Amino acid sequence: MSDKALTGLKVVELAEFIAGPYCGKLLADFGAEVTKIEKPTVGDEARQRGPFPDRLPDPEKSGLFLYLNTNKLSITLNVETATGRNILKEILKTADVLIEDRPPAQMEALGLNYESLHKVNPALIVVSITAFGQSGPYRDYKGYAINASALGGQTACAGEMGREPLTPPLCLGHYQSGVAGATAAMGAIFAREASGKGQHVDISEAQVWATLHTGNQESSFIMHGMKRMRWGHRTPGVYPYTILPCKDGFMSMIAIQGYQWKRFLEMIGDGQVPEWYSSDPRFGDRREISLKYADEMDGRLAPWLTAHTKAEIYRLCLEKRVPFAPVRNMAEVVNDAHLKAREYFVEVSHPVAGTFKYPGAPGRLSETPWAVDSPAPLLGQHNEEIYCKRLGYSKEKLEALRTGGVI
Amino acid sequence: MLGDLGAEVIKIETRSRIDSMRLSPDNLDKEPDKDPWFHSGVRNQLSITLDMEQPKAIPLLKNLIKMSDVVIENFSPKVMKQHGLDYPALKQVKPDIIMISLPATGHFGPLRDAQTYGPSLTGLAGVDGLVGYYGERVLGLQQAYADVNSALHGAFTVLAALYYKKRTGKGQFIEMAQLETVVSIAGEAVMEYVMNGKVLGTMGNYYPTMCPHNNYRCAEEDKWISIGVKTEDEWKAFCQAIGDPAWTKDEKYADKYSRLRNRNELDRLVTEWTSKLNYYDATEILQKHGVAAAPCLDTEARFFDPHLQDRKTYLEVDHPTTGTDFIANSAWALSDNPTEIRYRSPLLGEHNKYVFKELLQMADEEMAQLEADKVIY
Numbered sequence: 076m077s078d079k080a081l082t083g084l085k086v087v088e089l090a091e092f093i094a095g096p097y098c099g100k101l102l103a104d105f106g107a108e109v110t111k112i113e114k115p116t117v118g119d120e121a122r123q124r125g126p127f128p129d130r131l132p133d134p135e136k137s138g139l140f141l142y143l144n145t146n147k148l149s150i151t152l153n154v155e156t157a158t159g160r161n162i163l164k165e166i167l168k169t170a171d172v173l174i175e176d177r178p179p180a181q182m183e184a185l186g187l188n189y190e191s192l193h194k195v196n197p198a199l200i201v202v203s204i205t206a207f208g209q210s211g212p213y214r215d216y217k218g219y220a221i222n223a224s225a226l227g228g229q230t231a232c233a234g235e236m237g238r239e240p241l242t243p244p245l246c247l248g249h250y251q252s253g254v255a256g257a258t259a260a261m262g263a264i265f266a267r268e269a270s271g272k273g274q275h276v277d278i279s280e281a282q283v284w285a286t287l288h289t290g291n292q293e294s295s296f297i298m299h300g301m302k303r304m305r306w307g308h309r310t311p312g313v314y315p316y317t318i319l320p321c322k323d324g325f326m327s328m329i330a331i332q333g334y335q336w337k338r339f340l341e342m343i344g345d346g347q348v349p350e351w352y353s354s355d356p357r358f359g360d361r362r363e364i365s366l367k368y369a370d371e372m373d374g375r376l377a378p379w380l381t382a383h384t385k386a387e388i389y390r391l392c393l394e395k396r397v398p399f400a401p402v403r404n405m406a407e408v409v410n411d412a413h414l415k416a417r418e419y420f421v422e423v424s425h426p427v428a429g430t431f432k433y434p435g436a437p438g439r440l441s442e443t444p445w446a447v448d449s450p451a452p453l454l455g456q457h458n459e460e461i462y463c464k465r466l467g468y469s470k471e472k473l474e475a476l477r478t479g480g481v482i
Numbered sequence: 483m484l485g486d487l488g489a490e491v492i493k494i495e496t497r498s499r500i501d502s503m504r505l506s507p508d509n510l511d512k513e514p515d516k517d518p519w520f521h522s523g524v525r526n527q528l529s530i531t532l533d534m535e536q537p538k539a540i541p542l543l544k545n546l547i548k549m550s551d552v553v554i555e556n557f558s559p560k561v562m563k564q565h566g567l568d569y570p571a572l573k574q575v576k577p578d579i580i581m582i583s584l585p586a587t588g589h590f591g592p593l594r595d596a597q598t599y600g601p602s603l604t605g606l607a608g609v610d611g612l613v614g615y616y617g618e619r620v621l622g623l624q625q626a627y628a629d630v631n632s633a634l635h636g637a638f639t640v641l642a643a644l645y646y647k648k649r650t651g652k653g654q655f656i657e658m659a660q661l662e663t664v665v666s667i668a669g670e671a672v673m674e675y676v677m678n679g680k681v682l683g684t685m686g687n688y689y690p691t692m693c694p695h696n697n698y699r700c701a702e703e704d705k706w707i708s709i710g711v712k713t714e715d716e717w718k719a720f721c722q723a724i725g726d727p728a729w730t731k732d733e734k735y736a737d738k739y740s741r742l743r744n745r746n747e748l749d750r751l752v753t754e755w756t757s758k759l760n761y762y763d764a765t766e767i768l769q770k771h772g773v774a775a776a777p778c779l780d781t782e783a784r785f786f787d788p789h790l791q792d793r794k795t796y797l798e799v800d801h802p803t804t805g806t807d808f809i810a811n812s813a814w815a816l817s818d819n820p821t822e823i824r825y826r827s828p829l830l831g832e833h834n835k836y837v838f839k840e841l842l843q844m845a846d847e848e849m850a851q852l853e854a855d856k857v858i859y
Binding site (some may be wrong): 078079080081082083084097101105124126127128129130138139141142143189206207208209210211212213216217218219220221222223224225226227228229230231232233234235236238239240241242243244245246247250251254255256257258259261262263264265266268270272274275276277278279281282283285286287288289290291292293294295296297298299301302303304306307308309310312313316318320324325327328329331335393396397398399400401402403404405406407408409412413414416417419420431432433434435436437438439440441442443 | 483487488502507508510516518523582587593594598602603604606608613614619620623627630631635636638639641642648650652653654655658659662669670671673677678679680681682683685686689692698699706707708709712769774775777778780784785787789790793795796806807808809810812813814815816818819
């Protein structure tokens, strides 16, 4: 294994499903040693989630788990037991970062809150990732991805007026929280170099949405009283900022600059802006179009769009430098010639699940490349490695802990 | 984000081509110094005006880079090279520089010159196609999600590279294609395809392992509550919270799979309960019973929400063009290093003096000449 960006960094992950594990994955894929602590017998919830090859559920074959846990070690430990908690604290004595996702009250009840852990290892950085964060009136509220995006305002931006708002797909907020956690953890690591002290990183998924993704709306609201609404397939302000059907799917059509829009109009008018457009004074101002004539404009474009396929339109757009893009499905993405040429997807072989293409590096580092050196671990695969080789437990002690339900 | 974490960030811009964040769709005054999005997003940064198109600007830029740790750029792929500012060139200037490029589709590959805006990139990356009412037409996220996503991944990756540099003294080049960074957070949909050849379509609020799982209409106009029920215990708690109406005993809703099969009917019944209540009241009732719920807050409601206020989600900052702004806090809260707005969003070229004279030790006459020549512009 070559030298990696984060080689030497020791991370413990007491987290499951997506947010905490994605945070751990970023650190692990860039070289940190990430030890994942899973519940004995059942393990990480993502193991039950799938997708499974041939739709046959198997905790070692969940696609979501396999993707999110590359390059990690897995040990089983029941932190609901006093022995388990003591073992966890022993492990944390030599760790740099703990990632955890339990409700704050539960961590307190277990004696695993930041203050307690700080006493165990004052240099430890604790990254807590929850729906609503470690403070505030909703701190103890239960929250899934759908609730965090609701409070954080992303939900209010998608869908149609009069119908229910749409929560983002694929628990996207969990991923955003994971990256925010990894970024802030790195900030805390640099702060520790000066102070010698660890600190508590508080990530609230609702806050991640409310700041990074919808935060600028608040400034518009205060400055101009503007409110973001659910505008369906388009966003007013400029036309086109829309998604429209074509022959075999949808095109995402945004032209912020006037010359981009003109290029498109010339494209559909055989080299000239169509007469119906150039002769109509209502179409002179694209803000006005977006506010008053968007439906009409959608209709005017429909005959050309629905006569052409995504591939045909995209080819023309690339040629004429029009910044539109097809709305692609995952088959088109995975088989995309561009991503193939870039070798973005990486093949990962797992001893039980088999070999599949996984999404690759979110970023390419020239000196310390991202790589999957080891596939996601089997449940408790590294129990002996950690408990016996690192902590010096005897085989007998390990067995006793196992039968005692601790590991 | 790096500025929020305490780095000194110098933003290089020019009057000859105003940063589009200074002229966002919400900038109703069309004044580059008075853009709400810019005020919120571009804080803890200094601004200098330096027109890269002027050859005299390049040595100045290089001198600035010589005293810097990190260079961030997101031009289309050929721009930095054309200006003699690509990584090999900058490495000559500063061997341990860390440079990150954030192009739309990447610096190489057949689509490298494709022009795309962030909201279209989520279409190209396979995510927008999932956003829409279940089985209906695509609506898309309608957000610059790809931009924010790569900015966040970019900040993390730069910090990882800095960590490596502290240990080894070596800098490096980071290429982060926004397209790829979006695919990285859609792992589940990718695995569905590679494992089973299954392509997901518009999902609405459908969730394969939870039901109820939706946003439900509440009493006032356009107020909605999000509710998610995962376990059977939560379902029992939910039934109790809404007063155990007779229909909850119906075998159609007896377990998760039955509920999923009959979810449209179930959603209508849940709405009968929610539509009589204020969305905050309904949230409180459900949460008291241990059911995950939260109001769907719009722009205005977020501003007044007690939880978001208590967590200082929006910070009050003075600004010369508006008097007072409210801008978004960081995505994180660090216990010992809370985010401070050391610098409100800068006026165009506000820090020219500091950077050119103090940092680059430029004489008054030289600076005046460069201004007259529209190099510092």
